[in-house]
Amino acid sequence: MDIGLATPLKEDQRQTVSAIDALTLLVSDDLTKVNELITQRMDSAVSMIPDIAGYLIYSGGKRLRPLITLAAAKLCGYQGEDHTKLAASVEFIHTATLLHDDVVDESALRRGHDSANVVWGNQASVLVGDYLFSRAFNLMVETGNLKVLDILSHTSSIIAEGEVLQLVSSADMNTSKKTYMDIVMRKTAALFSAAACVGAVIAGRSAREEEALNAFGRDFGIAFQLIDDALDYAGLQEQLGKTVGDDFREGKITLPVVLAYERGSEEERAFWRRTMEEPQQGDGDFSQAIELLALHRGIKDTMDLAKDYAEKAHDALMILPDNCYRRSLDNIITFCVDRAY
Amino acid sequence: MDIGLATPLKEDQRQTVSAIDALTLLVSDDLTKVNELITQRMDSAVSMIPDIAGYLIYSGGKRLRPLITLAAAKLCGYQGEDHTKLAASVEFIHTATLLHDDVVDESALRRGHDSANVVWGNQASVLVGDYLFSRAFNLMVETGNLKVLDILSHTSSIIAEGEVLQLVSSADMNTSKKTYMDIVMRKTAALFSAAACVGAVIAGRSAREEEALNAFGRDFGIAFQLIDDALDYAGLQEQLGKTVGDDFREGKITLPVVLAYERGSEEERAFWRRTMEEPQQGDGDFSQAIELLALHRGIKDTMDLAKDYAEKAHDALMILPDNCYRRSLDNIITFCVDRAY
Numbered sequence: 001m002d003i004g005l006a007t008p009l010k011e012d013q014r015q016t017v018s019a020i021d022a023l024t025l026l027v028s029d030d031l032t033k034v035n036e037l038i039t040q041r042m043d044s045a046v047s048m049i050p051d052i053a054g055y056l057i058y059s060g061g062k063r064l065r066p067l068i069t070l071a072a073a074k075l076c077g078y079q080g081e082d083h084t085k086l087a088a089s090v091e092f093i094h095t096a097t098l099l100h101d102d103v104v105d106e107s108a109l110r111r112g113h114d115s116a117n118v119v120w121g122n123q124a125s126v127l128v129g130d131y132l133f134s135r136a137f138n139l140m141v142e143t144g145n146l147k148v149l150d151i152l153s154h155t156s157s158i159i160a161e162g163e164v165l166q167l168v169s170s171a172d173m174n175t176s177k178k179t180y181m182d183i184v185m186r187k188t189a190a191l192f193s194a195a196a197c198v199g200a201v202i203a204g205r206s207a208r209e210e211e212a213l214n215a216f217g218r219d220f221g222i223a224f225q226l227i228d229d230a231l232d233y234a235g236l237q238e239q240l241g242k243t244v245g246d247d248f249r250e251g252k253i254t255l256p257v258v259l260a261y262e263r264g265s266e267e268e269r270a271f272w273r274r275t276m277e278e279p280q281q282g283d284g285d286f287s288q289a290i291e292l293l294a295l296h297r298g299i300k301d302t303m304d305l306a307k308d309y310a311e312k313a314h315d316a317l318m319i320l321p322d323n324c325y326r327r328s329l330d331n332i333i334t335f336c337v338d339r340a341y
Numbered sequence: 342m343d344i345g346l347a348t349p350l351k352e353d354q355r356q357t358v359s360a361i362d363a364l365t366l367l368v369s370d371d372l373t374k375v376n377e378l379i380t381q382r383m384d385s386a387v388s389m390i391p392d393i394a395g396y397l398i399y400s401g402g403k404r405l406r407p408l409i410t411l412a413a414a415k416l417c418g419y420q421g422e423d424h425t426k427l428a429a430s431v432e433f434i435h436t437a438t439l440l441h442d443d444v445v446d447e448s449a450l451r452r453g454h455d456s457a458n459v460v461w462g463n464q465a466s467v468l469v470g471d472y473l474f475s476r477a478f479n480l481m482v483e484t485g486n487l488k489v490l491d492i493l494s495h496t497s498s499i500i501a502e503g504e505v506l507q508l509v510s511s512a513d514m515n516t517s518k519k520t521y522m523d524i525v526m527r528k529t530a531a532l533f534s535a536a537a538c539v540g541a542v543i544a545g546r547s548a549r550e551e552e553a554l555n556a557f558g559r560d561f562g563i564a565f566q567l568i569d570d571a572l573d574y575a576g577l578q579e580q581l582g583k584t585v586g587d588d589f590r591e592g593k594i595t596l597p598v599v600l601a602y603e604r605g606s607e608e609e610r611a612f613w614r615r616t617m618e619e620p621q622q623g624d625g626d627f628s629q630a631i632e633l634l635a636l637h638r639g640i641k642d643t644m645d646l647a648k649d650y651a652e653k654a655h656d657a658l659m660i661l662p663d664n665c666y667r668r669s670l671d672n673i674i675t676f677c678v679d680r681a682y
Contacts, residue, residue, distance in 0.1 A: 046505045100471060104464040123445040126467055127504045130441060133471070134497035137478055141490045149482045149490065156475035163468045164387045 019335035020062050023328045027070040030084055034066050037088040041135050052116050052128040056095055059113055065195045066091045068329070072199025072213050075325035082143040082202055089152065090195045092136035097159055097191075099129035104167060105250055148198045155194040162186025171251035171277050173261055173269070180255050184225045185218070192221030196329075212319050219313035220333050226306035227337060229254035230299045233290060245286050251276045255305070256298035257289075263296040303337075310337045360676035361403050364669045368411040371425055375407050378429040382476045393457050393469040397436055400454055406536045407432045409670070413540025413554050416666035423484040423543055430493065431536045433477035438500055438532075440470035445508060446591055489539045496535040503527025512592035512618050514610070518599050525566045526559070533562030537670075553660050557670065560654035565677050567647035570595035571640045572680075574631060586627050592617045596646070597639035598630075604637040644678075651678045 024031060042053040066087035073083035102115040103122045117125040133156070140149050166183045169175040196217030200210040232247045233256055247254050253276065261272050271288065275281050293299050313333050320326050365372060383394040407428035414424035443456040444463045458466040474497070481490050507524045510516040537558030541551040573588045574597055588595050594617065602613050612629065616622050634640050651674050661667050 044502055044505075046502050046509065048505055048509055049502065100467050103467060122463070123508055124505065126441050126444060127501055127508060130470075130474070131498060131501035131505065133474065134494060134501055137490075137494035138498060141487060141494050144487055146482060146485055146487075149478075153475060153478035153482050157472060157479060160468055160472035160475055161385055161387050161390065164385075164389055164465065164472065167464055167468060168387065168389055 019328070019331035020064065020067070023067050023071060023332055024063070026324060026328050027067065027074065030070045030074075030087070031063065031067070033081075033084040034063070034070070034087045034091070037084060037139070038091060041088065041139060042092070042132065044131065048120070048124060049128055049131055052099075052120050052124055053095065053132055055113075055119065056098060056116055057091070063091060064332075065094050065191060067332075068192065068195045068217065069199050071325045071329050072196045072217075073202055074199075075320060075323060075329070076200050076203035076205045076209065076213075077321070078199065078203035080202070082145070083199060085139045085143055086148060086152075086198050086202060087195075089136040089139040090191065090198075092132045092139070093152070093156060093159070094191060096129040096133040096136065097163075099125045099132070101163065103129075104163065105252070143202065145202060147201050151194050151198055151201065155190050158186045158190040162188075162190070166252075169253060171279060172253065173273050173277055175253040175258060177255065177258050177262075180253065180258050181222075184222055188225040189218045189221030192224065193217035196220075209320060212316050215316035216313050216329065219309045219316060220336070223306040223309040223313060223333065224336050226255060226302050226309065227339065230256060230302040230306070231339075233293055234299050248275070248286055248289055249279075249281065251279045255302045256293050258298075259301055260292050260296040260298040264292060268292055306337055310334070360669070360672035361405065361408070364408050364412060364673055365404070367665060367669050368408065368415065371411045371415075371428070372404065372408070374422075374425040375404070375411070375428045375432070378425060378480070379432060382429065382480060383433070383473065385472065389461070389465060390469055390472055393440075393461050393465055394436065394473055396454075396460065397439060397457055398432070404432060405673075406435050406532060408673075409533065409536045409558065410540050412666045412670050413537045413558075414543055415540075416661060416664060416670065417541050417544035417546045417550065417554075418662070419540065419544035421543070423486070424540060426480045426484055427489060427493075427539050427543060428536075430477040430480040431532065431539075433473045433480070434493070434497060434500070435532060437470040437474040437477065438504075440466045440473070442504065444470075445504065446593070484543065486543060488542050492535050492539055492542065496531050499527045499531040503529075503531070507593075510594060512620060513594065514602055514614050514618055516594040516599060518596065518603075521594065521596050521599050522563075525563055529566040530559045530562030533565065534558035537561075550661060553657050556657035557654050560650045560657060561674050561677070564647040564650040564654060564674065567596060567643050567650065568678060568680065571597060571643040571647070574634055575640050589616070589627055589630055590620075590622065592620045596643045597634050599639075600642055601630075601633050601637040601639040604639075605633065609633055647678055651675070 038057060039054075042057065043050050069087040069090050070083055073086075099116055102117050103125050106117075116128075120128075137153070140152050143149075162183050162185070165179070166187060169179055169183065193214050194217065196213040197210055200213045229247065232244065232254065246252075248257075257272065257276065261269055264272070271285075271292070275285050275289065310333050314330060317326055317330055379398060380395075383398065384391050410428040410431050411424055414427075440457055443458050444466050447458075457469075461469075478494070481493050484490075503524050503526070506520070507528060510520055510524065534555050535558065537554040538551055541554045570588065573585065573595065587593075589598075598613065598617065602610055605613065612626075612633070616626050616630065654674050655671060658667055658671055
């Protein structure tokens with residue numbers, strides 16, 4: 001039964017049902033199983049573990065990465081049950097990363113709530129992240145698919161490398177666009193790409209189809225992160241579920257700033273170095289940053305680059321079977337990019 | 342060729358060659374391969390990763406856990422090369438745990454040097470720990486042995502649970518002997534046990550032999566940790582490679598203190614609560630702690646319990662083939678316990 005959407009959503013439809021909601025509906029039975037698995041596997045006799053894990057896991061995340069895994073597997077005609085384990089595994093890796101990320105960034109807010117490190121402390125966040133990471137591996141191992149294990153374990157190393165690279169580059173205005181893109185590729189795109197690719201692998205599809213889903217995930221992931229980084233300067237707080245200007249305050253160098261710095265006068269560069277590197281920020285600095293970003297098209301060009309990657313992600317899907325799942329994945333690309341416009 | 346030691350070392354021999362040195366010599370070719378693998382797999386284009394990982398990995402650790410894996414595999418007649426991958430994997434899990442442990446404990450010293458978190462910061466230690474943990478999984482996956490993957494990924498969850506349990510119990514004088522033993526089982530014994538057991542698994546030995554190595558590792562691990570906790574109050578700084586009294590200063594409740602608290606007067610209990618829970622420590626408190634531990638046999642009984650577990654570990658080995666590897670494992674049990682006397 002094809003209950004997918006045949007064409008991208010029109011403007012008025014988008015107001016009532018987002019493409020992510022549509023995908024959630026399309027794989028709702030499987031997603032229920034994923035949520036059951038998550039609840040079951042994050043449990044522990046050490047009660048602080050489900051407390052912290054649950055706090056983050058039930059905090060209103062969209063389950064975007066597991067949705068991609070489920071849709072990719074179904075798109076490829078997979079008939080078994082192991083895709084739900086892989087989807088739960090991908091969500092655990094993501095959640096573990098968030099826990100450690102918030103410790104590293106000293107973030108106070110995550111998805112509109114106090115972040116776990118604020119509520120339980122950094123120490124607990126580190127250790128519960130480790131637990132979830134191990135549970136992710138337990139789930140993968142249960143599928144008995146060595147290729148999937150290889151992909152996901154390598155992805156985990158790549159994510160960690162991306163995190164370290166970001167740490168090293170933080171508060172450094174000499175960060176190039178190349179380094180920024182390298183961080184995005186590792187920190188965000190790698191997991192999107194693996195989440196999609198394992199769907200083809202578990203379904204036993206050809207290398208060409210694996211590669212297509214891999215490319216879809218990677219390019220969609222890059223577009224997703226670029227939009228996220230643009231919205232950190234341009235979004236509304238309720239829309240983001242995080243504080244606007246977080247990246248600015250943390251001295252996290254994202255593409256809008258890299259572009260404005262590259263294109264700025266010596267005086268403007270001094271402003272960026274003072275506010276991002278030292279960091280010494282006062283009233284009016286964030287507004288000044290927004291003005292410079294507008295002047296040098298920092299946000300606009302970041303969004304346009306996101307659109308380019310979104311196009312590539314669309315194209316990558318084209319060799320795959322044209323079914324409701326493919327169309328649903330196609331729609332989430334459009335939706336995620338359009339939320340910024 | 343049997344170059345193992347036929348009997349436990351005599352007192353005078355122990356002064357020139359320890360049982361760990363003897364085991365190192367026995368598997369030296371394999372250990373060279375393990376060290377090459379470690380160097381190769383901890384590398385990354387992000388140079389901070391090998392810097393931090395190498396700082397800890399080359400800081401003079403004895404490679405006790407990988408030695409156990411190598412000896413267990415050889416004991417079981419294993420002829421392949423995958424045991425070196427498993428040994429490197431076990432060392433990576435251990436190193437990742439140490440990195441995160443030092444962040445959680447806010448330790449300043451590890452193996453006699455500044456700990457990595459002091460040199461590079463907590464953030465980097467968390468992320469490089471994640472990287473090593475992922476690399477451990479990469480190595481396991483390369484063996485293609487799903488049973489080994491199952492054992493080691495479950496072991497990782499158990500270690501993380503142990504860490505959280507220890508965090509929850511820290512600075513809590515109501516910690517029971519049962520909780521303490523549960524922490525030791527998870528934090529230390531689980532990895533020793535897995536390190537030994539995978540040797541039998543990779544060699545395709547019977548469930549009975551797997552279980553024997555599992556029991557050897559577990560009971561030896563418990564003995565090892567009990568001795569370590571006793572020496573934290575009784576050892577010499579050069580011998581420990583860490584500051585004597587670290588556990589006391591960090592409010593880490595270990596068995597010597599649990600016993601002294603249980604057996605102490607109300608006034609003595611108030612002393613422990615003040616120094617470990619609040620914590621409020623002044624000159625003379627550590628000496629006072631040592632006196633109370635002596636009075637209530639806290640250290641002595643901890644060491645005696647270690648001896649009991651060491652006996653069990655010896656017994657567990659008995660069903661396995663009597664060769665140089667078994668005798669060498671047997672000798673390290675004796676050596677590790679005797680270092681406390």
